[in-house]
Amino acid sequence: MPVPVVSVAQMRQWEQASWSAGRTEAAVIARVGACLAAWLRRHVPHNDRILILAGKGHNGDDARAALPHLQGRAVDLVEVRDPETALPDLERALARGPDWILDGLFGIGLNRPLAEPWCRLIERINQARSRIVSVDVPSGLDADTGRPWGATLRATCTLTLAAPKQGLLHPAAHTFTGRLEVIPDIGLVPCPIQSELCWTLPEDFLDWPPPRPVAAHKGTFGHLAIVAGSTGYHGAAVLAARAAQRARPGLITLITPASVYAVVASQLQAVMVHPWSAAHPLPGRYTALLFGPGLAAADLPAEIPATLARLWQEANVPIVVDASALDHVPRGPIPRDALRVLTPHPGEAARLLGTTTNEVQSNRVAAVRALSGQFGGAWIVLKGYQTLIGRQHGPIFVNPSGNPDLAQGGSGDVLAGYLAGLCAQPPLQGDPERLIRYAVWQHGAAADALSRRHPAWVVEDLVRTLGRVAPHRVASTARPATPTTPP
Numbered sequence: 001m002p003v004p005v006v007s008v009a010q011m012r013q014w015e016q017a018s019w020s021a022g023r024t025e026a027a028v029i030a031r032v033g034a035c036l037a038a039w040l041r042r043h044v045p046h047n048d049r050i051l052i053l054a055g056k057g058h059n060g061d062d063a064r065a066a067l068p069h070l071q072g073r074a075v076d077l078v079e080v081r082d083p084e085t086a087l088p089d090l091e092r093a094l095a096r097g098p099d100w101i102l103d104g105l106f107g108i109g110l111n112r113p114l115a116e117p118w119c120r121l122i123e124r125i126n127q128a129r130s131r132i133v134s135v136d137v138p139s140g141l142d143a144d145t146g147r148p149w150g151a152t153l154r155a156t157c158t159l160t161l162a163a164p165k166q167g168l169l170h171p172a173a174h175t176f177t178g179r180l181e182v183i184p185d186i187g188l189v190p191c192p193i194q195s196e197l198c199w200t201l202p203e204d205f206l207d208w209p210p211p212r213p214v215a216a217h218k219g220t221f222g223h224l225a226i227v228a229g230s231t232g233y234h235g236a237a238v239l240a241a242r243a244a245q246r247a248r249p250g251l252i253t254l255i256t257p258a259s260v261y262a263v264v265a266s267q268l269q270a271v272m273v274h275p276w277s278a279a280h281p282l283p284g285r286y287t288a289l290l291f292g293p294g295l296a297a298a299d300l301p302a303e304i305p306a307t308l309a310r311l312w313q314e315a316n317v318p319i320v321v322d323a324s325a326l327d328h329v330p331r332g333p334i335p336r337d338a339l340r341v342l343t344p345h346p347g348e349a350a351r352l353l354g355t356t357t358n359e360v361q362s363n364r365v366a367a368v369r370a371l372s373g374q375f376g377g378a379w380i381v382l383k384g385y386q387t388l389i390g391r392q393h394g395p396i397f398v399n400p401s402g403n404p405d406l407a408q409g410g411s412g413d414v415l416a417g418y419l420a421g422l423c424a425q426p427p428l429q430g431d432p433e434r435l436i437r438y439a440v441w442q443h444g445a446a447a448d449a450l451s452r453r454h455p456a457w458v459v460e461d462l463v464r465t466l467g468r469v470a471p472h473r474v475a476s477t478a479r480p481a482t483p484t485t486p487p
């Protein structure tokens with residue numbers, strides 16, 4: 001289940017509900033310690049030195065509770081109850097050159113500006129070139145607003161407990177949180193809080209996509225039509241088609257302008273390729289349509305935008321629209337039960353909304369709501385760091401996977417193709433919310449798997465890895481998700 005994004009007050013409410021139901025703080029802290037240690041054992045090379053900084057509140061208790069589970073590792077513990085008296089111990093520990101610091105100085109209990117000695121201590125830790133893993137919140141950050149209370153540790157990774165705190169998702173917080181991960185199960189009662197924003201967990205997909213029926217044949221899994229590519233942009237069509245293959249619909253047909261037909265067709269085998277013709281029956285027998293990647297050249301046949309506009313308003317099969325094709329989607333109502341998905345990046349979202357990229361980025365949730373409102377309640381995938389998925393009403397999901405190595409031309413074409421390949425499959429069409437969340441998560445998780453092995457990967461590698469990352473439970477003792485070796 002995705003977890004809600006919460007305020008500090010809501011987190012306290014959840015905590016209280018747990019204690020009232022008989023859960024104990026001691027048991028929760030012990031479990032948090034075990035989860036933190038499991039994360040460290042998984043990510044920290046065996047000979048690396050770890051420094052645990054334990055503050056005076058429960059955030060410190062959490063960090064301290066990891067210690068018994070790190071036997072056999074080089075670990076120092078420094079208790080920081082007062083910044084001035086702790087300084088000599090801290091300097092001694094830093095002189096030992098810790099590779100990693102587990103930051104348990106302050107969590108959600110920080111509720112006022114930090115005095116000068118605390119700020120100096122925090123800046124001193126930031127200067128020590130260790131990788132910082134923050135427990136719950138980077139120490140010094142206001143977990144509600146995402147702004148520093150004077151000084152804040154700059155974490156490589158923040159392991160937030162039970163649910164992400166709203167301030168951690170604020171753009172101002174990103175340089176302090178580093179990569180944000182959620183440890184969902186710390187032993188509290190089921191979450192009593194509802195929130196507009198929900199955080200997707202890898203374990204949401206442990207049973208998805210469902211197993212294929214033994215007697216299935218290619219007709220079971222639908223037929224995707226992709227309308228993509230144009231002079232100068234033929235590669236986008238090829239990438240989208242190859243990514244769609246990774247989603248494994250029964251059949252894929254790519255329809256591309258005659259000007260690039262030969263070069264596109266020569267790069268694909270299992271995908272059927274046709275030159276664009278207004279006579280080609282759409283939606284015809286297809287079970288989903290993708291319009292977009294590479295439909296950007298000035299000489300694009302005029303019937304393509306017109307066909308998209310007609311199908312968007314009439315066709316009763318799922319339609320995904322990406323990239324330049326977004327400009328041809330008509331505003332207003334869409335057929336009642338037909339799936340419609342738009343996948344803009346912030347620049348495209350700004351163009352559609354008649355605003356600036358900065359405006360979109362400063363309130364991404366509002367941008368999703370506004371776009372969906374304009375386009376008849378369609379699903380919006382607003383790409384970028386922590387991609388958002390949602391509609392005009394209902395929950396908006398934050399995707400946790402992906403990393404800056406995805407910032408390369410073609411990665412959006414790959415997402416659109418993969419997403420459309422899933423949309424085409426009748427056995428998956430009953431749960432569009434999970435389908436879209438899974439496509440976005442898998443795309444980011446494939447990038448993460450590649451980056452763990454080698455950062456210098458290219459989009460063609462992404463296509464090869466897509467669909468191969470197995471979802472896992474966060475902070476379990478199981479191995480992290482890694483792709484299997486491509487055949």
Ligand SMILES: NC(=O)C1=CN([C@@H]2O[C@H](COP(=O)(O)OP(=O)(O)OC[C@H]3O[C@@H](n4cnc5c(N)ncnc54)[C@H](O)[C@@H]3O)[C@@H](O)[C@H]2O)[C@H](O)CC1
Binds near residue numbers: 111114136137
């Ligand atoms: N939320 C949960 O369900 C659980 C959270 N856990 C962890 O506990 C912390 C919150 O613990 P708490 O003791 O309330 O607060 P902190 O550890 O963040 O420490 C606050 C500590 O510092 C004092 N303080 C506040 N502001 C300042 C300041 N500007 N200068 C100096 N001192 C300050 C405050 O008075 C307290 O003494 C949460 O983040 C989780 O890590 C548990 O795991 C249980 C479940």
Ligand SMILES: [K+]
Binds near residue numbers: 134135138139
């Ligand atoms: K912390």
